Amino acid sequence: MAGVFTIMFAQVFIKLLGFLYRHVLIVIPEFGDEGSGLYGIGFNIYMLLLTVATVGIPGAISKLVSNRIAKGELKEAKHIFKIALLLFTLIGLAGTIVMLISAKSMASLAGNEAAAGVLIALAPSVVFVAIAAVIRGYFNGMYNMKPASFNQALEQIFKAGLTILFVYMIHYIFHNQADVAAQFGITESNVTAIMAVWANVATTVSTAIGLLYLFVYFRIHRKDIDTVNKEIMEDKSEIKSLKSTIKMILSLSIPMSLASIVSAINRNIDSFTVNNILQDVLPIINPTLAGNKELIVSEATRLYGILAGKVDMLIGLPLSINIAFATALVPAITEAISKKNEALASKRISYSLKLSILIALPCSIGLMCLAGPILELLFQGQIATSPEAPLLLQISSLTILFTVVNQTINASLQGIGKLYVPALALLCGVAVKLVLNLVLIRIPEINVYGAAISSICCHLIATIIVFCVLRKNIKLELSLKHLILKPVIAVTLMAVFAMASFYAMKYALGHSSRIMTIVSLIVAVIVYLLSVVKLNVLSKEDYNLLPGGEKIYKILSKIKLVK
Numbered sequence: 261m262a263g264v265f266t267i268m269f270a271q272v273f274i275k276l277l278g279f280l281y282r283h284v285l286i287v288i289p290e291f292g293d294e295g296s297g298l299y300g301i302g303f304n305i306y307m308l309l310l311t312v313a314t315v316g317i318p319g320a321i322s323k324l325v326s327n328r329i330a331k332g333e334l335k336e337a338k339h340i341f342k343i344a345l346l347l348f349t350l351i352g353l354a355g356t357i358v359m360l361i362s363a364k365s366m367a368s369l370a371g372n373e374a375a376a377g378v379l380i381a382l383a384p385s386v387v388f389v390a391i392a393a394v395i396r397g398y399f400n401g402m403y404n405m406k407p408a409s410f411n412q413a414l415e416q417i418f419k420a421g422l423t424i425l426f427v428y429m430i431h432y433i434f435h436n437q438a439d440v441a442a443q444f445g446i447t448e449s450n451v452t453a454i455m456a457v458w459a460n461v462a463t464t465v466s467t468a469i470g471l472l473y474l475f476v477y478f479r480i481h482r483k484d485i486d487t488v489n490k491e492i493m494e495d496k497s498e499i500k501s502l503k504s505t506i507k508m509i510l511s512l513s514i515p516m517s518l519a520s521i522v523s524a525i526n527r528n529i530d531s532f533t534v535n536n537i538l539q540d541v542l543p544i545i546n547p548t549l550a551g552n553k554e555l556i557v558s559e560a561t562r563l564y565g566i567l568a569g570k571v572d573m574l575i576g577l578p579l580s581i582n583i584a585f586a587t588a589l590v591p592a593i594t595e596a597i598s599k600k601n602e603a604l605a606s607k608r609i610s611y612s613l614k615l616s617i618l619i620a621l622p623c624s625i626g627l628m629c630l631a632g633p634i635l636e637l638l639f640q641g642q643i644a645t646s647p648e649a650p651l652l653l654q655i656s657s658l659t660i661l662f663t664v665v666n667q668t669i670n671a672s673l674q675g676i677g678k679l680y681v682p683a684l685a686l687l688c689g690v691a692v693k694l695v696l697n698l699v700l701i702r703i704p705e706i707n708v709y710g711a712a713i714s715s716i717c718c719h720l721i722a723t724i725i726v727f728c729v730l731r732k733n734i735k736l737e738l739s740l741k742h743l744i745l746k747p748v749i750a751v752t753l754m755a756v757f758a759m760a761s762f763y764a765m766k767y768a769l770g771h772s773s774r775i776m777t778i779v780s781l782i783v784a785v786i787v788y789l790l791s792v793v794k795l796n797v798l799s800k801e802d803y804n805l806l807p808g809g810e811k812i813y814k815i816l817s818k819i820k821l822v823k
Contacts, residue, residue, distance in 0.1 A: 270409030271580040274416040279638075281420040282573050285459060286639060288431055290451045293569060293646055297535070297561035298456040300568025301370045302378025304531045306359065306385070306460075308524035311517065313348075313355030313386050320513035321394055323674070325401025327598050341398045343505045345391065352390025359383040371535035372561055374453040381460040388467040395474045407477050415470035422462035427455045518683030519670055526690045526718060529697055530711050534564045537701040544704045563708045566646050570639065571656050571712075578623040582616050582664045593675025602734065609672045609730070610737040611802065613665070617743060618797065620664035621751045622788050626781070627657035629755050633762060633777040640774065648708060655712040662719035669726045676734060685725035689718035742797055750791035758784035793821045 285291045285299075321344055328337035363379035396408035433441050434451050441447075446454055538560035543550040549559065596605035627634065632650040639646070670682035693714040700710025730736070762780040766772050792798065793816060800822075803813040816822045 270413050271583055272577075273413055275577050275580045277416045277420040279573060279577075281423040282569065283638065284424050285427055285455070286569055288427065288455070290431060290434065291427065291455050292452075293562040293565035294558055295452045295456050295459075295565065296569030297563075297565030298372060298375050298378060298453060299459060300565060300572075301367070301372060301375040301531050301535065301561075302382060302456070302460060304524070304527045304568070305366050305370065305375075305379060306382040308521070308528050309355050309359050310386050310389055311520045311524040313352050313390055320509060320517075321397025322400040324509070325398055326595055337401070340505060340509065341394070344394045344397075344509050347506055347509065348390045348394050349387065352387035355386040355390070356383050359386060370531050371539060372557060374450070374456075377453060377457040378460050381457050382463060385464045385467045388464070388471045392467070392471045392474055395478060407474060410477075411470045411474050414473050415466045418466035418469050419462055422465055423459045426458040426462050430455050430458055515679035515683070518680065519686055522683050522686040522690055526686065526693060529690065529694050530564070530567065530715075533694070533697045534567065534701060534708060534711050535560045537698070538563055538707060541702060541704055541707055545707060563648065566649050566652060567656075567708060567711060570635065570646065570649050571652050574627060574634070574638075574653060575623075575656050575660050578620055578660050578664055579667065582619055582667050593672060597676055605676065606734055606736055609668075609675075609734065612668050612672070613736070613738070614743055614798075614802070616664050616668040617661070617747055618792065620661045621747050622754055622784070624657050624660040625751050625755050626758065626784055627660070628654050629759050630762065630777065630780060631657070633772060633780070636772070637774050637777040652709060652712055655709060656715065658716050659712075659719050662716070662723045666719060666723045666726060669723070669730050672730055672734075673726060678729060678733060681729045682722075682726055685722045685729075686718075688725060689720075689722035692721055693718035746795040746797045747792070750788055750795055750797065753791045754784045754788040757787040790821075796822065 282296075286293070286296060288295075321341065324340050325337045328334070328340070359379055360383045363383070364373065364376040367373050367376035367379060392411060396411060399407045430446065430451065433444070434446050535557075539556050542556050542559055546559075549556050592608050593605045596602070596608065631653040635646075635649050635653060639649075666682075666686075673679070673681050696714035696717060697711055700706050700713060701708065703710065706713075758780045761783045762772075762776055765776045765779065769776070800813055803809040803816075813822065
């Protein structure tokens with residue numbers, strides 16, 4: 261849990277910085293939802309190629325290293341790391357080249373050729389991230405979560421700062437330096453695309469800086485990483501050949517990455533279907549657009565931008581928090597299984613699953629109940645230009661619970677050796693999503709909302725499948741009362757008090773404001789936490805597993821909130 265909290269705080273920090281720079285971009289008139297759409301198209305294609313190029317490196321290396329260290333085979337752990345570093349440097353380089361060569365054709369398939377520049381700007385990041393992923397996996401396998409967390413935080417700090425700097429530079433030149441704008445070909449028709457390109461140049465620069473940090477950290481702490489030289493010299497573990505080591509790494513990393521690859525494909529289904537189908541549907545919805553290809557493409561990209569920008573940005577926060585459990589679970593469960601301690605593995609999985617649900621439920625229901633006020637709080641003045649955003653967020657918020665639970669179960673399955681199940685389960689969900697996207701988005705009355713509805717169905721199907729497989733393979737210490745019933749009661753009370761406080765203030769004042777939303781959210785957090793405590797959702801043992809949990813429990817006992 262100490263490792264989980266290290267990653268969790270880093271992920272929250274990363275997401276907040278991510279929100280900061282994405283918020284700045286969205287409120288710039290020349291960028292807005294259309295710029296978010298271009299950014300999203302390019303970034304999702306990049307993530308697919310990146311996932312293929314890095315083929316599950318962090319999880320695989322983490323699993324292999326933790327397994328060897330648990331057995332005392334320190335030399336073999338170090339050997340695996342060296343071979344993986346060489347192998348995935350070459351694979352990452354190949355991914356960069358493929359992305360550069362095919363940028364224009366992929367952007368065209370996604371329905372907007374302007375996204376090609378975004379792909380070219382992102383291409384060098386593939387090799388940088390591939391190398392960094394190997395190093396992060398090595399540290400995670402030794403239960404040292406700090407370097408990976410600091411690496412990601414550092415990347416996000418530079419990404420946020422450089423993105424804002426580069427985009428505002430274009431904004432300033434466009435409005436104040438007509439001669440310079442003309443010299444660089446910045447016009448009213450392409451300024452949004454140029455801003456999107458430079459936003460992703462910032463991503464490439466920040467990944468390079470993040471990799472440099474990991475390299476420096478590794479060099480400085482090399483002796484500590486090797487544990488103790490004497491201990492390594494006395495290690496009698498057998499060092500496998502280059503060929504067998506590569507085969508071992510790939511045999512583990514490929515199946516572990518399949519779920520990530522399918523997940524990236526899932527995101528690209530929206531990139532390739534929403535934009536293209538909406539271009540056929542929009543003239544029916546709005547006949548004034550008929551015959552104007554440029555306006556139709558712009559409007560389709562804007563609608564996709566709401567989904568890929570505002571909505572995905574908000575529903576992504578709970579996932580980033582829960583990824584801490586997924587990252588720490590793989591080596592923790594692998595260690596327990598390696599020592600043939602199934603009871604310990606079951607305990608760790610059950611506890612993580614309970615906390616994942618306690619994180620996901622309030623986030624999902626909170627966004628559903630206060631979607632409009634939250635969007636107005638974060639994007640004041642933008643909702644008028646994005647009237648579709650509140651309903652899209654309400655529908656999409658339902659995916660949070662399924663994706664968070666799915667994330668934890670997938671890590672558990674990887675830890676117990678069921679590597680193909682997460683990918684196959686998600687593949688079933690993705691197949692359903694593709695069919696539903698093709699059908700629902702074509703219905704004028706549904707249009708872009710069809711993508712959000714299909715995502716719910718996709719993740720629901722995947723979650724049901726992986727949960728059934730997990731229950732079949734390991735006995736879980738789960739109580740329906742504590743896992744579902746009590747959290748649902750707590751979140752229901754939260755929703756009632758949050759909505760009541762918001763609408764009571766709105767009725768009293770005659771209008772809504774940002775302060776009212778903030779107060780309602782504070783009320784929601786307090787009511788939810790008090791409900792979880794008073795309903796005894798967590799046992800004394802559960803509290804003790806948390807960092808500082810014993811002190812928290814003692815305080816709660818003194819004020820008689822727990823028995």
